[in-house]
Each structure stands twice: as C-alpha cells, then as structure tokens.
Amino acid sequence: MTDHSTGEFVTPISTAPKAAGMFRQMRTEVEAALETALDGLDLPSDDLGIEEPPEDVAAVLASSVAYRLASDVGAPPPAVATDLADELDSDDLEYVDAVETQGPYVNFLPSEAYFAGTLEAAQSEDFGTLEDRETSVVIEHTSANPTGPVHVGRARNPIIGDALARVLEYAGYDVDPHYYVNDAGRQIAVFTWAYETFDESDLPDPERDSPEYEMVRYYRTGNDILEDADPDRVAAAEDEVQSILEGLEAGDEATYERVNEVVDTVLSGMSATLERLPAEFDEFVKETHFMRDGSTDDLVARLTELDEAVYEDDAWQLDLPDFEKNLVFLRSDGTSLYTTRDLAHHEWKFANYDRAVTVLGEDHKLQAEQLTATLDLLDNDTSQLSQVFYSWVDLPEGGMSTREGTGVDLDDLLDEAIDRARQEVKDRLDDRTRDDDITDDDIERIAHQVGIGAVRYDIVSKQPTKGITFEWERALDFEAQSAPYVQYVHARCCGILDEARGSPATDDLDVALLDTDAERGLLRAIARFPAVIEQSADELRPHVVATYTRTLAERFNVFYRECPVLDADAETRRARLALVDAARHTVANALDAVGVAAPASM
Template identity: 65%
Template sequence: MFLAAKQEIKDALESALSDLSYTTEDLGIERPPEDVDAIIASSVAYRLAGKAQAPPPKVAEEIAGEINTAELQYIDEVTATGAYVNFEPSSEYHIRTLEAGQNEKYGRRPDKQKSVVVEHTSANPTGPVHVGRARNPIIGDAIARLLDYAGFDVETHYYVNDAGRQIATFTWAYETFDETELPEPERDKQDYDLVRYYRKGNTFLEEGPEEEVEVAEEEIAAIMQGLEEGKPETYDRVSEVVDTVLSGMQDTLNRLPAEFDEFIKETKFIRDGSTKEIVTQLKKTEYAQETEDGAWELKLDDFGFEKNLVFVRSDGTSLYTTRDIAHHSWKFDNFDRAVTVLGEDHKLQAKQLSTALELLGEDTDALDSIHYSWVNLPDGTMSTREGKGIDLDDLLDEAVARAKEEVEKRLGDRVREETLTEEKIEQIAHQVGIGAVRYDIVAKQPTKQITFKWEQALDFEAQSAPYVQYAHARCSGIIEEAAAAGIARPSPEKITTTELETDAEVDLVETVARFPAVVEDAADELQPHVVATYTRTIADKFNGFYRECPVLDAEGKTQQQRLAIVVATKHAIQNALDILGIDAPNIM
C-alpha cells in the first residue's frame, strides 16, 4: 500500500502546486521527521520559498491547506510541520496493508518483462573458496534474489577462468607431480585434494632449479597456446582440473547457498571465434596500436586512464579482459541488463572493459558493476595461492557449531522434548549459523571493509540475523498456538475497518506496508543491505507489538485484527530474509 499511497500523494501534490501556480518538477518526497505521525513528507516548500517570497513553513501551510483529503483513499490528514508537508495514513491504508500481507508472496512485484544476468563469485578454480572472497557470492546471490522479487527475469552465472596462466600452471602441476610428493589434503573434498598440486607448482616455479623452471614455463606457455588455438586435447587436459576443482567449490557455495543457473567458461569465447572477432574489431578502432614487441593495446588516455589496455600479447594470445569483452557482448545479445559483482581490485579492469565495449558500439548503460571490499577475520588476511588463511568451509563449520551451542542453551529443557529431536536442533543450528554469516556480510554496504566477529554475528539480542529470525519464530509460534486453540486466521476479505488501537500496532502495520517499496528501491540501486536494514526495523517494531499487544488473549475483532498483523509481519520478515538468502526458522 505504501507505493499506492506514494503515487496518490504525488498526484495530490502536483494538483495542489498547479492550482497554486507553482512548478511541479521536484516534489521533495522523503521520509517524514521521526517525531511526525506520517508515512511520507514533502520538503517542496524549501524549493518554492523564493518564488513565493515567503518562509518555507508558510509555504508548507499553504500547500497543505490546498489538498482535499476527502478525495484521497489512503491519506486521512495533511498537515504542515515546519517546512514539511506531512501525509498521515487513513484506516483504509492500514486495512489494505493487512489484506495484502496475508498473501505468502507479499513483497513480490509485478513482472517487469525484462531479463537480467547476474554474474558473481567467478573465483578462479585454483582451490577452496576462502573467507576473503566470501562477500562476492553472498552479495551476488542476494542481488539476484532481490531482482527476482522486483519482477525481473533473472539468471545467475559463474564466469569460469579456464584459459589464463593460473589454470595453465595448475594443469602442468597436476600432470607433473606425484601424489606422494604432496601433503595430506585438509579435507576430503575435490578442491582441497587438487589445490595441493597448484601450491606445489607455484613453489617449484619460485624455488626450483633454473633449468627445470625454464622447461616448466615452456610447457605452461604451450598449454596457453593450445587453448588459444582451440585444440581439443588441450581443452580436455585443462577441463579435467578445472571441472574437478569447480565441483568442490560448488559444494561449498551451495552451503551458503549460492547456486548458479549456468557456468560460462572463458574458453567458450575462444572456441566459438568471438574472441578473435573482438580482436579484429578492436584493431580497427582509432585507439588501437601495436607495441614494439608485437602486442596490441588500446591507448585510453583520452578516457582518463593512465594505463593502456593490452588485448593481444606479443605471442598472439588473448588476455582475460579480451575474452571478457567477448563475454559481455554475448551478454548484451542475450539479456536486457547485465550485473557483475567484483572485488575492489577489479575496478580498473571493469572501467577499461566498459570503455572498450563503448568503442565497439555497445550500450554500456545496461551494464552495472558492483564492487565490494574484503571480508577480514580478526587474525588477518588470507591467500589461497600460498596456502594460508581460513577457508569458507571452516567459517561455516564454526558458525553452525557456535549456533548449535547457543540454540541448545536457549531451548533449555525443550531439547529433551520428543518434538525437538537432534536432527531438528541441527537444522535450526544450520539456519541460524549460516544465516548469521550471510547477514553480517550482506548488511553492510559493499564498499566498506568489514571484519567478521562472532560475538556480533550470533548475538540474539542485537540487530543480527538471529535477532530477526527470532522475531519470525515468535510470529510462527503465535500462529501455531492460534490454530491449536481453534482460532481461525482471518481471510483478507474479512479484515474489518476497525481502527488500530495502539501506537505499537500502527507502527508495525506501517512498517509492513513499506516492504514492497523497500524491494523496489533496493532493486533500483542494487543494494540488498537496504533490505537487511528493513528486517532490523520490522523486528524491532514487532517486538514492541509483542510486548504491548496480546493476541490470543484479545477478543473479537481485536483478536482477529492482531492475528492478521502477526501473519502479515511473518510474511514480510520471511520474504525479506529470503531476499537475503537466509532461512526463517519457525522454532528458535
């Protein structure tokens, strides 16, 4: 209802301003001041004060007096407070919110008839996913879910680097070293098994005998050249390593969960000839130049870049960015919009990629790059190449173990009840533990570097995932108790015009009403952390309602109305958490 009310308010403001001979290009729609009982405020009086030759509060009073609330469905009163025009909701606004909130799909927006591809994670398949990169799949998955809720047709892709030097090195190392030369794997998992070869290979290239290293470098170069030439036997050799490691990485990502519709390999754009075509097109641009050693680059100083973009090496092989240009041209051919989630260390590459695409005539307005900073643990940074740091599997194991300990402590004697089996407790611990990791990461703006701390992530009393999940569990408990007592849930058409009785009810219903608008706004800006902020707000409002407004002990219409509020709140919390990729337990 918030979106419908917002449109009604815009129309009313435009009409009033026109009648008062004011321009309507900027209505100043915003959140009202904290101490004002309104759902929307307008600061337009600031803009109009000069023309009106009157102070903003006087202009605000004039505008408020011009709006006839009898013609409005969702607004009961329009007032002026200082320079703001405030719009207070009607009983109809609350009723329609509760009606809409009874739908389990509450918050989902109509189909926009537009397709979006969200590419995220895309970590090189050189070993287990480590904590430092955990932000990518969590943010990427949340963005994909958010766009899906906003009405877009979404596909999630993982772009697999299977053509670069790292993978050629990995392939050489896997074929060169024997199992007996390697340490025991840290886990019984494919990626942990094979990463030992990669680490061994890098150590050899850095510390091995010079003559043997030169031979190894020639073999690695031959693998890269074979891929560039599209040789099937080279592709098969590389695929054995890439697919095995990727399988293990998928198992880890599925724990978050972060699932993908398709894994797109770099070599696809070599084998289908599109990379070669991109090279041909780039050479024809006025910014292309051949270097002294026979490489090709784009001279981009006219676009503000100090560094040129090399797109062909001196040996004739393409680079990652060259293949990624072909990849993005393919995206534009198949989707209306492309979103890519990248680490902050890829900012220059992303800007150069976008510039190269523009030179090729692509509409880069359809391309969005979301850059994130790293996730650190208090102990420091991580490096997969050197075999240091903490893997995401370790973090998730620890999260579930800590959550189980906390859940068992809170459940107390209920642990021994037959209804709460060990399997059920494990399930709750998994929901809470994984949810805590995801929430703590996605709740911050991507550009801010964060340090993951257990005491914050698993705090049931603070504004964390368990805090929000607990609010959902309370909603579920009330609904289940009502059903057990034979109290029927109100159907949408039977929700009455009874006025809400308390401020706690009003605050909660008006927070529920904002959820569809939160989805729209967060999707427009590709900011899932906005949804996380909303979940904290609605959990706060529900806890206030829970303390002040008995549901099952109420009577008649009050009982039905409050039960409807609980159901609507449950759906809003559940779906907001779903956008963030977090389970909503019914018991905690």
C-alpha cells in the same frame, strides 16, 4: 528500465496492485496531488521534496518543498506550506486521511484504507513481489578462479551476489545468476602443469576430503616450484605452461580436455561449498567457450579496426582516452588476455539479456572501467551493464590467498557457525518456557538456519564498499544486530499461529480493531516492505533490505510485548492473528530476499 545518464535502474511509474504495497501506492498518489497543487498555485513542480518523516511524526510521507519555494513566493516556509496544504484536498485521495502542516512541512497522514490495504496485501504469501518488469537480467557473481577452496576473503561475493539476485527477482526481474569460470588464464595453465607433473604421494594430506582441497595441493606445490626451483626446472615448467596457453588459444581439443579435467574437478568442490550458503547458479560460463566459438578472434579483429588501436612493442593495445594505461588485448605471442575474452563474454550477455549486473572485488575496478569503455567503443549499449564493487575481507594480520594457503576456509567458518549455534540451542533448551517438542532433527535444522544465517547476515547487512576485518567472535555473534534477532521474530509468529490453528478465518476484517500505537507501528513497517525491495533493486544495494528486517523485527517485538493475541477477545484476536500472519509473511520474505532462512521455531 535504466536511466542512461547514470546507468542506474529506475522504476517505471507505478501501476501497482495491492500486493506491491500501500506505501508505493500512497507515494504515487501524493506525488500526483502535490504536482497538481503546485501547478494550481503556479509554482514549479520539478522537485516535490517528498520524504519519510522521523519516527515521532504521525505522517507516512511529507514534503519539504516549502523551503525551496519560500524565496520564489516571498513568504516564509511555514506560510508556503499552509498555502500548499489548503490547495490539497485529501477527500480526493484514497490513502491519505489528512494533509497537515507542521512548520515548513506538509504532512500526509495515512487513511484507514492504507492500513486495511496493507493488512490485506500482506496476507498474501508473495507479499513484496513487485509487478513483472519483463526484463531479463544476468547477474554474474563469485567467478572465483577454480584454484582451490573458497575462503572467507572472497565470501562477500557469493553472499552479496546471491542476495542481489534474490532482491532483483522480488523486484520483478527475470534473473539468471552466472558464474564466469576462468579456465583459460595463466594460473589454470600452471595448475594443469602441476597436476600432471607431481605425484600425489609427494604432497601433504588434504585439509578436507573434498576435490578442491585435494587439488589445491598441486597448485600450491607448482607455484612453490616456479618461485624457488633452479632456473632449468623453472624454464622447463614455463615452456609447458606456455604450450598449454597456446594450445587453448589454437583451439586444440586435447589441451582443452587436460585443462578441463582440473577445472571441473576443482569447481565441483567449490560449488558444493557455495551451495551451503546457499549460492546457486543457472550457468557456469567458461572463458574457453568464447575462444572455441571464434568470438574472441572476431572481437580482436574488430578491436584492431578501432581508431584507438595501436600496435606497440609487438602487441596490440587500445589507447583509451580516459585512461593512463593502454589496454593490451593481444599479447606479442598472439594469445588473448582475460579482458579480451571478457569483452566477448559481455557482448554475449548483451545479446542474450536486457541487463547485466556484475559483482566484483574492488581490485577489478580499473579493469571493469576499461572493459566498459571498450564495449562502448564497439558500439554496445553499456547502460545495460552495472557493476557492484565490494572490498575484501581481510584477516587482522592481512589478506587471504589461495596460492599461499593463508586465510580461513568458508567451509570452516560455516562449520564453526553451525557448531556454535547448535551449542546455543542446547544451552537454551533447559529454560524454555514453551512446551513444544524439540527433536534432534529440529536442533540440527535450527543450528544450520541460525549458524549460516548469522554469517550471511553479518556480510549482507554492511555496505559492500566498506572494508571488513574478519574476527571469529564478531562474525559469529548471535546476540548483536544479527540474523537470529530477526529469525526469532519469525519463530515467534509461527509459534502464535501454531497455537491458533483452527481459529476463525482472518479475512473480511475491520482494521479499526488494530488501533494501538504498537499495531499501527507494525502495520506501517509492513506497508513499506515492497518499497524497500524496489529501492534495494533500483540501487543494487541488498543491505537496505537487511537494515529493514531489523526495523520490522523491532516493531514486531513492541507489538508482541504490548498486544496479547491468543488471549484477546474474539474479534481482536482474529484481527491480531491476521496481523501476525502479515508480519510472518513480511519477515519471511524479507529474510528470503537476502537469502537468510526463516526458522519455524528456535
């Protein structure tokens, strides 16, 4: 669902089953009870002031509504809170044990049913998966021009995009990740010309034995020529580039085949790199598709009919009301532009999906706003479209560029991450207290999970709008707030459960056995997980899940220190094993939601 005033996803009133979380159920219950109580006192109930109290408060939920009501009622906030608490009857509430006041706050304390329900729900492998929203979402991300190796400067896009796709999937959406391939722009025409013009023997050796590294040599050489060569040579090259662009526009099959060979070759190498993250796509949608099927022509025809359409300097443009610059949609030579084709692309998305989400670099912001405004003029429901922007990863010395060959290749970063993780595993082998067998295969597996996980986590855990300056040491720090910290918790859970194989079943438990602060704290963290998924999906902010994994891991580590599992008496042991299993599912799924592997051992 979408709030049409903000364009943001909003959640329908919950009718959630237990698997979707006690926290959400309790919140729904508290909201309803508060509303009834306020109505009963003849007070406005439009703002319930529900919030999560700080850590040292026993309540799971609280309301600060008494502050706002104080002037209406003519009494100080604590007195209003007391009246409200008297009006609320916790006997009617399943997940609320008691309603208490603390100064101006009305606090809702969790019941045994809350903890029992959490323990039971998190036994399920799919804990955190929300109810099906029966809504299809196309998430477009990465969409980097197929001109060369994927570098770290654009690595934020596949990592955020893939995490977002995963979070939306958990949140009950039917998600298709797409990569939109620019195979019709000027850069690709230049590339095609360069590929057909230069002889491989004149090019430097490729940095890697992979198609995109081999191909980018042509692209870079071509751009060098266009910048520096003598005017006659440049003019001849420009003629060829122009004829390729016009051939594509005219739907010429031979031109399309020539371009396609370059595009598909480079793309195959790029997608192999992206799969390492992993970031995978249901579809690679090509720009030329929307030229070949006539939809771009159709769109141009409709654009020229708009009141905002103007024909200036031999080019068709749109005088958009809220923008300083006109949007040119047809060049004076009759060819279309990126945005023109992207408009057709978006109408295609609208026709095939309920929602569209695009992950874009901040440099595309103006273009994206003009795109939305234009789609609106063409009578599309643009509330279906959400855009998530991120800022570039720069090097200390500046930005990264494929054309100029400046920057760190993502392949190199991942290789280095794996190498360092492997070294770390080996270094730790000697002082291992656990007497399990670590094979060479295990070392390799752990090195990959930890190395790549650390890179992903470092990026996904930060707000996308904040700038990042890439530094090797920081990106590959396994000690800091990082993937390994959370992954280690998963490995610990697996270690305990592994030792306990063959123990009595963990169903039909009395949650009262788990009554220490450490156990309750862990259960409370677990209970929130589905609500975290929901919030992350509603706000399209995967980093909130990453932040959550850290809190969850901290709670587990407290439990791990305070509460022996295997050596506890039989009933406590059984209950704690259930809790460890619940924690394992929660950590595993939370990591999965941001695309970080959960190692069974480390």
